[in-house]
Amino acid sequence: MPKTKKGERGGEVKSAPAGELLKYYRDMLLIRRFEERAGQLYGMGLIGGFCHLYIGQEAVVVGMQATITPDDAVITSYRDHGHMLACGMDPRGVMAELTGRIGGYSKGKGGSMHMFSRQKNFFGGHGIVGAQVPIGTGLAFAHRYNGHRRVSLTYLGDGAVNQGQVYESFNMAALWKLPAIYIIENNRYGMGTSVERAAAGPALAERGSSYGIPGEQVDGMDVLAVKEAGGRAVAHAKAGNGPTILEVMTYRFRGHSMSDPAKYRPKEEVDKMRTERDPINQVRDLLVAQGTTEDDLKKIDREIRDIVADAADFAQTSPEPPESTLYTDILVGA
Ligand SMILES: Cc1ncc(C[n+]2csc(CCOP(=O)(O)OP(=O)(O)O)c2C)c(N)n1
Ligand SMILES: [Mg+2]
Numbered sequence: 001m002p003k004t005k006k007g008e009r010g011g012e013v014k015s016a017p018a019g020e021l022l023k024y025y026r027d028m029l030l031i032r033r034f035e036e037r038a039g040q041l042y043g044m045g046l047i048g049g050f051c052h053l054y055i056g057q058e059a060v061v062v063g064m065q066a067t068i069t070p071d072d073a074v075i076t077s078y079r080d081h082g083h084m085l086a087c088g089m090d091p092r093g094v095m096a097e098l099t100g101r102i103g104g105y106s107k108g109k110g111g112s113m114h115m116f117s118r119q120k121n122f123f124g125g126h127g128i129v130g131a132q133v134p135i136g137t138g139l140a141f142a143h144r145y146n147g148h149r150r151v152s153l154t155y156l157g158d159g160a161v162n163q164g165q166v167y168e169s170f171n172m173a174a175l176w177k178l179p180a181i182y183i184i185e186n187n188r189y190g191m192g193t194s195v196e197r198a199a200a201g202p203a204l205a206e207r208g209s210s211y212g213i214p215g216e217q218v219d220g221m222d223v224l225a226v227k228e229a230g231g232r233a234v235a236h237a238k239a240g241n242g243p244t245i246l247e248v249m250t251y252r253f254r255g256h257s258m259s260d261p262a263k264y265r266p267k268e269e270v271d272k273m274r275t276e277r278d279p280i281n282q283v284r285d286l287l288v289a290q291g292t293t294e295d296d297l298k299k300i301d302r303e304i305r306d307i308v309a310d311a312a313d314f315a316q317t318s319p320e321p322p323e324s325t326l327y328t329d330i331l332v333g334a
Helices: 018-043 058-065 081-086 091-098 132-145 164-175 223-238 267-277 279-289 294-317
Strands: 003-006 012-015 073-075 152-157 180-186 215-219 244-249
Touching: 012 223, 018 058, 018 081, 018 091, 018 223, 018 279, 018 294, 058 081, 058 152, 058 180, 058 223, 058 279, 073 132, 081 091, 091 294, 132 152, 132 164, 132 180, 164 180, 180 223, 215 223, 223 244, 223 279, 279 294
Parallel strands: 073 152, 152 180, 180 244, 215 244
Antiparallel strands: 003 012
């Protein structure tokens, strides 16, 4: 259980041992720096197609990842780079996929939205809004069918939660008590539409209540809060009690994709979230309060910078796939 300490703003904030916090700091910083570099490569014209950055939302995936084992399954939407890095996928392979090179996870043919790792139990990377939800439910079904004590984490957005297939999935997951955890990353917008304009009823955590699925709203800018709620959901599923919905309140600091008019939310709103709720700065503050030095943090910063620089170099030097591979690795044979 996380310890609590008095926060600078007077409230109770959670804390945890330095070793644990350092891991979260490192993992979130890797995602942040990776995404910043991906944004730069996109600006240089090196990334084709879509590219959706996860900056601001890092605590969601890092907190959830801390609750599962490598055998558990993870699936998400197109805003997927952070999820892949959190699953332990190689930054080189992810970046090279963004630049469409043969060293990428889909051999340069999938791009940002279509990457997978069977080895890390990461099942994509889906460009159709909500389409990952039935698949994630199927993964939970497979765990149950095969008698494995494993869970499936399905991430979806506040926009995706209004798709019909989500409710077919909720019904089956509840009916068969599947070990499915649905993590709604409520970043307040689906492209340029605020959740208030798109969703009837504000409580997305309650969207499974008529199926009897417990729901919980969680502070998604606080990695320890995510980990705590995630841990409860995983224990519930592994005990055979079925699915949980976590509505994780988060915020994306960047645009929806690389072209975003930025007219649907005031600049002050973004600035306020960046300065007051940045998930990485919050962990950094906890670490400093526990005695981690600036030098220790700088060392981590340098390590992360080197990993990202190496991934970016690889993504520019790995060759493009040859024309002869145009029709290979498209379908898996029966
Ligand atoms: C079925 C379908 N409808 C529409 C789109 C276009 N589209 C892409 S992302 C998106 C917004 C989804 O928002 P949300 O679920 O909140 O996820 P976020 O982008 O905030 O992570 C839409 C409408 C799509 N890709 N698929
Ligand atoms: Mg959204």
